[in-house]
Amino acid sequence: MKPPEADPDPARLRAAIRALVRRFAVSERxxxxxxxxxxxxxxxxxxxxxxxxxxxxxxxxxxxxxxxTLTRNLARLEASGLVARETDALDARSFRVTLTGPGRKAxxxxxxxxxxxxxxxxxxxxxxxxxLVLESLGELLAAVRAATESCCxxxxxxxxxxxxxxxxxxxxxxxxxxxxxxxxxxxxxxxxARR
Numbered sequence: 666m667k668p669p670e671a672d673p674d675p676a677r678l679r680a681a682i683r684a685l686v687r688r689f690a691v692s693e694r695x696x697x698x699x700x701x702x703x704x705x706x707x708x709x710x711x712x713x714x715x716x717x718x719x720x721x722x723x724x725x726x727x728x729x730x731x732x733x734t735l736t737r738n739l740a741r742l743e744a745s746g747l748v749a750r751e752t753d754a755l756d757a758r759s760f761r762v763t764l765t766g767p768g769r770k771a772x773x774x775x776x777x778x779x780x781x782x783x784x785x786x787x788x789x790x791x792x793x794x795x796x797l798v799l800e801s802l803g804e805l806l807a808a809v810r811a812a813t814e815s816c817c818x819x820x821x822x823x824x825x826x827x828x829x830x831x832x833x834x835x836x837x838x839x840x841x842x843x844x845x846x847x848x849x850x851x852x853x854x855x856x857x858a859r860r
Contacts, residue, residue: 702747705730706738707775710747710764714772718751718761747771 712727725735739762742748747768753759790798813821
C-alpha cells in the first residue's frame with residue numbers, strides 16, 4: 666500500500682513561480698533582443714497590433730511599465746520606422762501611437778516567434794502530460810486569483826489586465842464557479858509576460 670503523500674512544501678511553489686516569472690518577466694530589460702527589437706519593444710509592438718492606435722498612458726498601463734521606459738522604447742521604435750504618432754481625434758492635445766506597415770510586420774514576426782517558443786516548450790513535456798500540465802497551470806492561476814482576492818480584492822484583475830493568458834484561463838475559472846471579466850488589453854506579454 667502506498668503511503669499518503671505529504672503536502673508539498675510551499676517554498677517549492679514559490680521557487681518554481683519565481684523561476685517562471687524571471688524567465689518570462691524580461692519585458693523591462695532593454696538589453697534582451699527578439700526579432701531585431703528588445704523584448705520591451707516587442708511587447709509594445711504586440712500590444713499595438715492587438716489594440717490598434719493607443720494613447721501613451723493606456724499603452725503604459727497595458728504593458729505595466731513606467732512612462733519613462735515606455736517613452737524611450739517608443740522613441741527607438743519611431744526612429745526605426747516601426748511606430749508613428751497621430752493626433753488623438755478625441756483630444757487634440759494628445760496623441761496616439763500606431764504601428765506603421767513595417768511595425769505590423771515586426772509585430773507579426775514577434776508573435777510567430779513566441780508561438781514557436783511555446784510549441785517548443787510544450788514539446789519538451791512528455792506528450793501524455795501536456796494537457797495535464799496546461800490544465801494544472803489554469804488551476805494554479807485560479808488558486809492564485811482566489812488567494813489574491815481574499816487579501817486584496819480586485820488586485821488580481823488589475824494586475825492581469827493586458828495579459829492574454831488571463832483571458833484564456835478565465836474560462837476555466839468560470840467552470841470552477843468563479844466569474845471573470847474580459848481584459849481591456851490583451852497582448853501576449855508578457856508579458857509582457859511577457860514578459
